[in-house]
Each structure stands twice: as C-alpha cells, then as structure tokens.
Amino acid sequence: MFFVNLICIHKKCAAGIFLFFLFSFLILICQPVPLYSYCKSPFIMPLNGSITVKFRQVYRDEEKEISRRHTGIDIEGRYGQKVIAAANGMVSYIGFSPTGGRTLVIKHNKNIRTTYLNLLQIYVPVGTSVKQGEVIASIGAEDDPSSSSYHLHFGIIYDGKYIDPEDVLAIDYSSISKFIHLKYLPFDFKLYYSN
Ligand SMILES: [Zn+2]
Numbered sequence: 001m002f003f004v005n006l007i008c009i010h011k012k013c014a015a016g017i018f019l020f021f022l023f024s025f026l027i028l029i030c031q032p033v034p035l036y037s038y039c040k041s042p043f044i045m046p047l048n049g050s051i052t053v054k055f056r057q058v059y060r061d062e063e064k065e066i067s068r069r070h071t072g073i074d075i076e077g078r079y080g081q082k083v084i085a086a087a088n089g090m091v092s093y094i095g096f097s098p099t100g101g102r103t104l105v106i107k108h109n110k111n112i113r114t115t116y117l118n119l120l121q122i123y124v125p126v127g128t129s130v131k132q133g134e135v136i137a138s139i140g141a142e143d144d145p146s147s148s149s150y151h152l153h154f155g156i157i158y159d160g161k162y163i164d165p166e167d168v169l170a171i172d173y174s175s176i177s178k179f180i181h182l183k184y185l186p187f188d189f190k191l192y193y194s195n
Pocket residue numbers: 053070072073074144146147153154
C-alpha cells in the first residue's frame with residue numbers, strides 16, 4: 001500500500017514538474033512582441049550625411065540647359081560611402097537613369113517604393129529581400145545634375161507619386177499619432193444626432 005502511495009506521490013510530483021515547465025514555457029512564448037520592435041522608425045536615412053538639395057527644390061541641369069524640380073533629396077557623403085536600405089523590402093529594379101545615373105529601387109509593399117540614385121556600386125541583385133539598415137550600394141558617381149558633390153539621391157514613391165522623403169523619415173513609432181489627423185465629416189455627427 002505504501003509502495004502504491006509512493007508511486008502516486010511520484011506521479012503527482014512528475015505531473016507538478018510537467019505543469020510547472022509547461023506554464024513557464026507558455027509564459028515565455030506568450031510575451032507580447034511589439035511589431036517592428038527592432039526598428040525605431042518605419043524609414044531611416046539611407047546615408048549618414050546632410051541634406052543638400054530638398055524635395056521639389058528647383059535646380060539647373062547645366063548639361064541639358066533646363067531647370068528641373070527635384071523628385072527626392074540629395075544626401076551628401078564621401079566617395080565610396082555605403083548606402084543602406086531605408087526599410088525592409090525587396091529590390092525590385094536596377095538600371096541606369098538618364099537624369100540620375102545608376103539606380104536601385106526597393107519595393108516595401110504594394111504602395112511604397114524607395115529609390116536610390118547616383119550610385120557608384122550596387123551590391124544586391126533584383127529580387128533580394130533586404131532588411132532595414134542592410135548595405136545595398138555605395139556612392140561616388142557624378143550622374144545626378146542636382147548637386148556636384150558626392151551624394152545619394154533618395155526618393156520615396158507613394159501610390160505612383162513622389163512624396164517628400166523628409167516627411168516620411170520624420171515618422172517615429174513612438175509618436176506616430178501626431179502625424180494622424182482625424183477629419184470629421186458631417187456624416188460622423190449624424191451618428192450622435194440619430195439617437
Ligand atoms: Zn538629386
């Protein structure tokens with residue numbers, strides 16, 4: 001009888017230990033992991049440098065003798081300086097633009113693409129998945145007429161239109177709500193008045 005009791009106690013112990021480990025494991029895997037916890041902002045500066053030519057700034061293309069409006073921002077840097085991916089995505093295009101030189105495009109989702117122009121070297125082929133901060137290219141070319149110093153021409157296309165990269169770079173996950181403006185329409189107020 002004592003022996004049977006002992007086995008039962010052992011079984012209870014084993015069950016207890018099993019439950020303890022099961023709960024510990026569940027607590028471990030159920031920790032909420034915030035989305036994009038590894039990045040501070042959805043888009044980061046692709047080159048460490050100062051912005052010399054702004055979005056929509058008018059510049060003179062001396063070679064073609066025309067004035068153009070800038071479709072992105074020029075970020076100044078050193079010859080050979082590495083360019084990183086502004087956000088996670090897939091390399092969707094590599095080519096040569098007559099107005100910006102060697103070009104790389106990253107598709108981030110259905111609506112957003114980032115463009116990197118005036119590149120010296122490209123390190124990733126089309127179809128590569130890249131993470132935010134990953135080295136994709138280097139600068140040092142002189143193919144973008146908007147600035148004569150070594151720079152990266154960086155653009156953001158949203159729904160087929162160029163938008164100001166500085167606005168997008170300013171978005172920060174910790175304060176994203178300040179960029180959301182809820183507009184009330186007459187229809188919204190009808191909800192209150194209908195009761
Ligand atoms: Zn430019």
